[in-house]
Amino acid sequence: MYRLVAPMLAVASVVAVAAGTVPPTDTAISTVKFTAAERRETMAYWTPERMRAVGASTELGHDAASVRPWRAPAMKTVGRLFLTNEKGQDTYCTATAVRSRNRSTVMTAGHCVQLPASPENHYSNMVFVPGYNEGERPYGVYVVRAIAVPRSWAQDARNDVAAVVVDERPGGESLTDEVGEQAVAFDREPGATVTVFGYPDSQEQRGEHLMYCAGTTSKAPDGTQRVRCPMEGGSSGGPWLAGFDRRTGRGTLVSVNSFGDAPENGTGMDGEVLGGAARQLHERAEGL
DSSP: OEEOSOOOEEOSOOOOOOOEEEOOSSTTEEEEEOOHHHHHHHHHHOOHHHHHHHHHTOOOOOOOTTOEEOOSSOOTTEEEEEEEOTTSEEEEEEEEEBOOTTSOEEEEOGGGTBOTTOTTOBOEEEEEEETOBTTBOTTOOEEEEEEEEEHHHHHHSOSOOEEEEEOOOTTSOOHHHHHOOBEEOOSOOSOOEEEEEEOOOOTTTTTOSOEEEEEEOEEOTTSOEEESOOOOTTOTTOEEEEEEETTTTEEEEEEEOOEEOOGGGOOOEEEOOOOHHHHHHHHHHHTO
């Protein structure tokens, strides 16, 4: 089994990682906020060329036959989450704009924002690019102002889910006002048919295209859920959408890509069952 964050690519000049851990009002959730200066540096850091370079030199496997390019309609809510890891290396995940009071919350995997079982090692230089496709950024770039993870992930590597909160665009537009939102469901038992999205960093795609597959979820022995939808690294954090309507691009998020078997084995992808920790996470993010 392997985590699905994209391969880490070293870069020569990395913006400072400093950001302060915020004492949470809910002790079950760990939060970090980035300063205004850090966010300005981050926006300057992620040029289109740097984004393309993240997946340009990887040597991963091939896409499984069940994983296909998504073509229409435009999935505005799903995009790439670019970041710098604790080693100062650029990488990315997949993330989704979801329904929230602040209209600025994005759901992804815990390992996309925080080194597991290492409370001080959160990642930096985060931006969300909804609708990313072959270098195009049709709905703009949203810099992350705060991240939130279950404390169980930060301390014990349990509950691999996270939320990031993004700034408004310079004109004052909130994220979901611009791209729409996906509903989120909690405490939903496995057994639903889901459509799974991600930006796999396969030899064919290099993270440049949104890919998808579909299947029925089942309960995994470790308490997570599984769907027969193998994707390469970079698809981490991508949404599992139940009740998905291809015409509108809308569904209900019931999990995110966490880890899976090598795609050539074709056995599937695992994701958390969104329970109490995920509900508290979402509520906390709405207030950041």
